[in-house]
Amino acid sequence: MADALAPSVDQSTLAPMPETLTITDNRTGKQYDVAIKNGTIKATDLRQIKAGDDDAGLMTYDPAFMNTAACYSRITFIDGDQGILEYRGYPIEQLAERASYLEVSYLLMFGELPTAAQLAEWTDRIHHHMTVRPSVQDLITTFQSDAHPMSVFQSAVAALSACYPEAKDVASEAVRRRQEYRLIGCTPTIAAYSYRHAAGLPIVEPDPSLAFTENFLRMLFKGEGEYQADPVLARALDVLFILHADHEQNCSTSTMRNVGSSHADPYASAASAVGALYGPLHGGANEAVLKMLAQIGSVERVPEFIKQVKNHEALLMGFGHRVYKSYDPRARIIKKTADEVFKVTGLNPLLEIAVELERIALQDDYFVKRKLYPNVDFYSGLIYQAMGLPTGMFTVLFGIARTAGWLAQWDELVQDPDQKIARPRQIFVGPARRDFVPMAQRA
Numbered sequence: 001m002a003d004a005l006a007p008s009v010d011q012s013t014l015a016p017m018p019e020t021l022t023i024t025d026n027r028t029g030k031q032y033d034v035a036i037k038n039g040t041i042k043a044t045d046l047r048q049i050k051a052g053d054d055d056a057g058l059m060t061y062d063p064a065f066m067n068t069a070a071c072y073s074r075i076t077f078i079d080g081d082q083g084i085l086e087y088r089g090y091p092i093e094q095l096a097e098r099a100s101y102l103e104v105s106y107l108l109m110f111g112e113l114p115t116a117a118q119l120a121e122w123t124d125r126i127h128h129h130m131t132v133r134p135s136v137q138d139l140i141t142t143f144q145s146d147a148h149p150m151s152v153f154q155s156a157v158a159a160l161s162a163c164y165p166e167a168k169d170v171a172s173e174a175v176r177r178r179q180e181y182r183l184i185g186c187t188p189t190i191a192a193y194s195y196r197h198a199a200g201l202p203i204v205e206p207d208p209s210l211a212f213t214e215n216f217l218r219m220l221f222k223g224e225g226e227y228q229a230d231p232v233l234a235r236a237l238d239v240l241f242i243l244h245a246d247h248e249q250n251c252s253t254s255t256m257r258n259v260g261s262s263h264a265d266p267y268a269s270a271a272s273a274v275g276a277l278y279g280p281l282h283g284g285a286n287e288a289v290l291k292m293l294a295q296i297g298s299v300e301r302v303p304e305f306i307k308q309v310k311n312h313e314a315l316l317m318g319f320g321h322r323v324y325k326s327y328d329p330r331a332r333i334i335k336k337t338a339d340e341v342f343k344v345t346g347l348n349p350l351l352e353i354a355v356e357l358e359r360i361a362l363q364d365d366y367f368v369k370r371k372l373y374p375n376v377d378f379y380s381g382l383i384y385q386a387m388g389l390p391t392g393m394f395t396v397l398f399g400i401a402r403t404a405g406w407l408a409q410w411d412e413l414v415q416d417p418d419q420k421i422a423r424p425r426q427i428f429v430g431p432a433r434r435d436f437v438p439m440a441q442r443a
């Protein structure tokens with residue numbers, strides 16, 4: 001299945017000659033040399049280590065994949081201790097400052113910043129695919145108005161699979177590219193349709209003559225007359241989309257890769273990734289942060305909440321990270337962006353509670369010892385709320401932005417000759433073999 005156009009990772013560019021690990025199995029006294037490559041050993045090299053003839057050999061046990069690399073990737077690099085995030089080698093700070101979201105989505109997909117002509121073509125292809133089929137529009141309108149927007153978003157993304165059966169031909173680069181245009185192009189449309197439907201407002205069709213986030217804001221907020229997005233808000237949304245575009249092997253991206261490894265089409269894979277993102281420990285945290293801040297209610301009640309967190313009665317949502325053990329570089333940029341947005345929208349009153357929470361947490365040993373810092377979700381919801389979006393839409397916006405990363409990672413997976421269908425093993429600790437018990441004999 002591997003696409004000859006994308007060579008597998010050239011080992012020599014990654015590390016010098018492989019070193020080895022010598023393992024002594026004290027059960028048998030035997031020794032084994034296992035190759036070390038790029039700081040890893042291949043888990044399957046452990047299968048040779050057996051205690052006896054009927055032994056299947058050693059496996060690794062790594063719940064939640066805390067210390068397991070599932071792939072080689074050239075897309076995103078994170079140094080959690082240094083708080084470094086780079087897309088294809090470019091620091092996130094420079095991209096947020098100087099690029100557009102569509103420019104970054106091109107970089108993630110193809111590995112290089114686009115020329116003006118390449119960006120124009122990429123933008124044109126995506127803008128050409130922003131409309132959503134009537135069947136998907138109808139699906140969105142079947143949801144009751146209080147349906148959670150993430151449920152609607154996930155259902156509509158999955159429904160795209162029924163609209164484009166060609167997408168199953170994942171081996172074809174041209175077919176993959178068309179689906180990538182469609183998904184990046186129409187996720188904002190799906191989001192805006194679901195928002196307008198829930199609000200009882202008429203649908204606003206996409207306007208391909210507008211820039212990506214200007215068009216999205218117009219589909220969301222256009223009233224009776226013409227609508228012109230505030231350039232500060234359009235740019236702030238572009239920056240937020242850049243910051244959320246990819247983040248190497250996070251839960252939703254790993255889900256995209258897992259489902260994609262079965263050669264399911266990219267819509268089915270992306271709908272699964274949306275499901276993973278929905279969780280409050282992942283993308284759903286931006287919504288949970290706003291609920292937490294509203295529940296705290298005032299700066300005076302912050303110490304009481306911190307006490308609840310330290311008693312393990314609550315999580316400080318928007319804090320902590322599996323990889324970052326220092327300040328999430330994205331949170332720093334978002335905080336700066338918030339200041340610019342609030343100059344237009346007016347200050348979000350919950351900001352002072354968030355700032356006080358951060359101030360206390362950054363100096364309290366409980367959080368310092370656990371290396372808990374604000375992550376990308378801590379301040380983003382404050383901006384979305386100030387822009388006029390309901391909390392249920394916050395994670396949908398995360399999903400729109402992450403669509404570029406999910407697709408770039410999926411495209412890399414499909415072309416990677418190292419990859420096969422994902423199928424982890426288990427350690428069986430259930431009952432030994434036993435015979436069926438007739439109903440009359442059951443206790």
Ligand code: SDX
Binds near residue numbers: 251
């Ligand atoms: C995202 O992976 C990615 O890259 C994700 C993401 C992306 O761009 O894709 O960056 C986006 O999902 C950001 C994370 C958003 N989630 C939250 O803000 C929810 C709150 N955070 C926590 O649930 C937690 O920090 C996680 C889930 C983010 C990370 O959890 P880990 O790595 O499994 O860490 P852990 O749960 O083992 O915690 C270690 C210790 C524990 O204390 P002890 O048992 O040692 O006493 O830290 C504590 C935890 O109780 N802890 C927290 C905490 N996070 C961890 N305590 C209070 N509040 C928190 N938020």
